[in-house]
Amino acid sequence: MNGAVAFPLDVPELEIAASGGSRVRRTILPSGVRILSEQVPGSQSATVGFWVAVGSRDEVPVTYGSTHFLEHLLFKGTTSRTALDIAVSFDAVGGEHNAMTAKEYTCYYAKVRDLDLPMAVRVLADMFTSSLLDPDEFESERGVILEELAMADDDPSDVVSERFFEAVFGGHALGRPIGGNPAAISAVTREAVWEHYRANYRPQDLVISVAGAVDHDELVGWTIAALEAAQWNLHLPAHPVARRDPSFDVIDRGSPLVVVDRPLEQANLLLGVPGVHAADDRRPAFTVLNSVLGGGMSSRLFQEIREKRGLAYSVYSFAASYSDAGVLGLYAGCSPKRAPEVAGLMIDEFRRLAEGGITADELARAQGQLGGASALALEDSDTRMTRLGRSELTTGEFVDLDETLRRIASVTVDAVRDLAEELAARPLSIAAVGAVDAASLTGLDGTAVAA
Structure with missing residues (x-):
């Protein structure tokens, strides 16, 4: 199979020879x-x-x-x-x-x-x-x-x-x-x-x-x-329901900061911005960005916050895409008293990526990680079933492993930097659960974090 194959709703029969x-x-x-x-x-x-x-x-x-x-x-x-x-x-x-x-x-x-x-x-x-x-x-x-x-x-x-x-x-x-x-x-x-x-x-x-x-x-x-x-009338003509509108929906931020005060041993922090929607051509760059930022043990967040400073056990980022919107989130669990410092470091790493981009080595490592993870996931029929269902419901196209790898390999350092710069300009939101002082997480602009 070469390239993605569309799933038009007016074609009753399709057959695809996919990778593997x-x-x-x-x-x-x-x-x-x-x-x-x-x-x-x-x-x-x-x-x-x-x-x-x-x-x-x-x-x-x-x-x-x-x-x-x-x-x-x-x-x-x-x-x-x-x-x-x-x-x-x-x-x-x-x-x-x-x-x-x-x-x-x-x-x-x-x-x-x-x-x-x-x-x-x-x-x-x-x-x-x-x-x-x-x-x-x-x-x-x-x-x-x-x-x-x-x-x-x-x-x-x-x-x-x-x-x-x-x-x-x-x-x-x-x-x-x-x-x-x-x-x-x-x-x-x-x-x-x-x-x-x-x-x-x-x-x-x-x-x-x-x-x-x-x-x-x-x-x-x-x-x-x-x-x-079940007495369904399968001969009564009906057209499959239309897919959602794939155009990006502008998100009005709900709040710059939400703190749930609880007497816990650890503070749970999540911060992030609206991301990339499912039909956006930049989704491969979005996944690479996420991989470099917080997608593994060699990621910037893991290395800076856990390995170098020992401030958290669990620290990572995630990139989620929906039909008309998306989100990039950065998570860490840490001591409540270190929450301002950890939140500040996460934002610093995000902004540093937006301002300076990623290196060629980071790009190659992310491409290898994502390609390998994609191939390993497809050893499981659950993943393949889900890929089929979501392709039909959401994107309207089937992307096999070869095309996935091609898209990942096509991502450039410049594409990641440009996307990171755009995302970093979007309104930032912070959520925290634990014995955290809200004032310590809020700057004068409503987004900056006091370290």
Whole structure:
């Protein structure tokens, strides 16, 4: 395969010969259901995912937290299976099954032996199409989710992450917590979640991706049989739902500084700026920038803050991209009294990168790290399944390993410096959880940090 391959929504059949001898195929049924597979030579297992392009950002005020709530409820029984039946189906064959709710999508997935793939498709299809949302189970699961939120609130790393996204994205939907909050979960009604389910879990919303030991024609046959058994009308014409607008959305910062005062032994710090969105051609440079700044043990943040100064055990950066926005975040956990110093050092390293760029050695090291990590990740069918699903939902193009490596190798020192300079000019937000003095983290301009 040479270059990325587009996934147009008006082409019912596609086939791609990808790197490593894998074979990618996509079928769009007349009803709008999209079925993608990547047949990987030598595999004896497969991972299957049922996706919808609906996440926490798509909720309206009366349904905040509904996407995550619904994810839980789809495991609680259907018209033909109890919650125990669903669990036993996978446990009895040594399989794994779970789900994930994100800001822009939800996925229900399973990993099984190749012989058990038809069963996995049937069970996931049943969950997706025929969930009961039983009123008693609804109330029971409300309690489970409230406990999950309480557990997250006891974890300072979770708390600082939520406060950081709120600080960076402000009133933008990406700033909302994925799981909602206790007040929203306590207030949401079954009727609201049911409407959310019926409005967003339709044939034209469904994307199925499978990677590993899979025959595409058989997969299509299993899928049609499972969906027809659920009484879905697969002959009723419908166009797949349109992808999100990929144009960059200007972010109005929520806050320059958020401090959650807690009597902890360690302060959790997260600071950063709006980043690069998923369709931006500079995403490879964004990943290289992140790698050099805080992507490994040889990164600038790790070397300066942990190795040279011994101020933190965990210190890193991350780069996240969404359909119309992104974020660059820098994290460190340190002694509360050293929080101003550590935050100052993180900002200094970020600004030094923006002002002076990176070296040729750093570029080569980052390219090697990212290329190797990409190749190793694809040893897992979970990663390949996720790549397929996200390609279909988000970017609308398939990028195999060869093209990924080419894009990484095309990044230049100048491209990283120019992007870093642009990012450093964007409003900076700081979030901290622990026994931290807010005044010590705030300068006169609302962003500078007193060291």
